[in-house]
Amino acid sequence: MxxxxxxxxxxxxxxxxxxxxxxxxxxxxxxxxxxxxxxxxxxxxxxxxxxxxxxxxxxxxxxxxxxxxxxxxxxxxxxxxxxxxxxxxxxxxDVGLWLKHDFEMNQKLRNLYPYQGKLGTERYYSHAEINQFIEDLAKQNPTRVEVKTVGKSFEGRWLKTIRITNGDGRANKNVILVDGGFHAREWISPAAVVYGINELVNNYEAHAQLLQDYDWVILPVVNADGYEYTQISPDTRMWRKTRQPSSADCIGIDPNRNFDFHWNETGASSDPCSQTYAGPKAFSEPEAIVVRDLIHSLADRGKMYLTVHSYGNYILYPWGYIDLLPDTWEDLDEVGRAGGDAIKAATGTIYQVGCSTQLMYPAAGASDDYAFNAGFPISFTMELPAGGDNNFDPPPADIDRLVKETWVGIVAMAQKVVEKYPLN
Missing domain, CATH: 3.30.70.340 (Metallocarboxypeptidase-like)
Structure with a gap:
């Protein structure tokens, strides 16, 4: 790489x-x-x-x-x-022609499958629909589900987390923190995260062990503005960054280079027009601040942080800012390989597991490094498989297969975390 x-x-x-x-x-x-x-x-x-x-x-x-x-x-x-x-x-x-076809297909599917209280895998859903879905889950499951507004995007969209429990009312359980949608064009990320939410809530019996001593806190879409922007036109489909103006000519900051841990070092750019622009300062983006505050609010109980991206078939762990392994890399590797092995056994898909800088490239200022440094002993970026002609756009027909495969890996990693880090 x-x-x-x-x-x-x-x-x-x-x-x-x-x-x-x-x-x-x-x-x-x-x-x-x-x-x-x-x-x-x-x-x-x-x-x-x-x-x-x-x-x-x-x-x-x-x-x-x-x-x-x-x-x-x-x-x-x-x-x-x-x-x-x-x-x-x-x-x-002709990428433009394909994107037009892709846009038209998604519009048709949106009309065919309007939101009616459930999110399936027939199509990609908007940020507003995802927020409505988790709100509906909270109303339907008041003893096990809590939705909390944790901030606003630059353009004023509400960012909400869902906390999923087993309903026993015990406080101070361990926590698994999951987020999706850091990069706007990676639609399969929120889709996979939402599928996991649905499984934990509506298929509770199958996952009761994962909720016995652990709460799950999930932010489905970090970069809500960018995510919505990619859905308005074929010409915006490949947008990656946030939507806050970064210069007179360019818009957006890479939220996954905006964290204040070795900020703007390797793998990040100071050019406002770059796709990896780190921002004018660390935490210049309200979206990154939201994730930062979540990390710190949960760090004393947090055992795994998982941020879901695409694409590439990777389960990546720190460090991302330097080509060195942390002292506890064997713990990270053990948990990551549990996920990769489970996916391979279930579907044959092969994930590479290892340090970000060694398997891919340096990426200083990323959320996984930040969470690991803040106290989460297990911290991963999971890069889901490529799809579609542009790799960031798996067709709707592939959503079901990809999100179910991803969930197999997440469950296996969570099971290993529960085993390694029992509730004190």
């Missing part, structure tokens, strides 16, 4: 394109082999500096990278690949 980082300079490009109002018609998605490491080294900043307004890189694994390329940059990009003898293929000839 480390050689994919040589493309990182390209990630500024699409942010600039968003800011200028360009659309995705004619954009192509290339899959470029990373097997030739000497050639990969040739694709560095100096090579691409004249075209860095026209690319975004989506790293998938250690073998290949998916690169989104503006129509105007495609001839030069092909010359660059050929000059460096890179193997490639075109994954999609």
């Amino acid at each position: 480390k050689y994919i980082l040589l493309f990182a300079v390209c990630s500024y490009g699409i942010a600039l394109s968003y800011a200028k109002g360009n659309f995705y018609d004619g954009f192509k998605m290339y899959e470029v082999s990373m097997m030739n490491r000497s050639a990969a080294r040739g694709l560095d900043y100096s090579t691409l500096s004249n075209n860095n307004s026209y690319y975004e890189v989506f790293s998938r694994n250690g073998v290949a990278a998916h690169i989104l390329v503006h129509p105007d940059a495609q001839p030069d990009f092909l010359k660059l690949l050929n000059a460096n003898t890179m193997n490639y293929k075109i994954v999609h000839n």
Whole structure:
């Protein structure tokens, strides 16, 4: 994965394109082999500096990278690949056309499956619908479910957590804290988190052990503004960041680089137009503040923090800011591998488990490092499998399979945490 980082300079490009109002018609998605490491080294900043307004890189694994390329940059990009003898293929000839089709399909499904008190896996749901769902669960299960408003997004959307218990009224239980939707375009993340909520509440008998000595506190959508923005148009579908203006030309901060633990060091950017812009200061984003406050309010009882992202088939643990393992890495590895092994046994899908910087890339200022440093002994970023032509957009037909598979892994990790960290 480390050689994919040589493309990182390209990630500024699409942010600039968003800011200028360009659309995705004619954009192509290339899959470029990373097997030739000497050639990969040739694709560095100096090579691409004249075209860095026209690319975004989506790293998938250690073998290949998916690169989104503006129509105007495609001839030069092909010359660059050929000059460096890179193997490639075109994954999609017209990303804009596909996104339009994707948008139309989601609109049809929204009309076919309006919210009626339950959230299924037929389609992706809005932030407002998810909030309504957890409110309805609280009304239906007043002894086991509590919904709490924990803050507001930049644009004023209410951020709400759901606390799920077994209803016995015992205080000071251990806690598992879960969140989803840090990055706007990763729709499968809130879908997986909502599926887990439904299982814990409506399939309680199957998960009673997980709630005997543990409460679950879950924030389904962290980046509510960005998530909603991706649903209004095909042209906004690939938005990643928050929606707070970051400069005269660009909007948004990467909320998962905004935490005050080695903030704005490796794997983050000071460029307001970058997809990994860390913000003007740590905790500049109200959404990151909400997660920070949750972490601190629960740290004395918190045993596992899990933030759900996509894509990549990874269960990642600290450290993300430096290529070093924490002293307790064996505990992290044990729990993570329980999840990965359970998923493989159930579906055959293979997850890699390990340190963020070693399996993927540095990402300083991320929430998993912050939670681990704050006192959660187990802290993970779970990157769900890729889907769709753009990898961040599994089609609705795949939601059911992916969220059920994800839940298998989460349950296995939670079971291991309950075993390792019994209630004192």
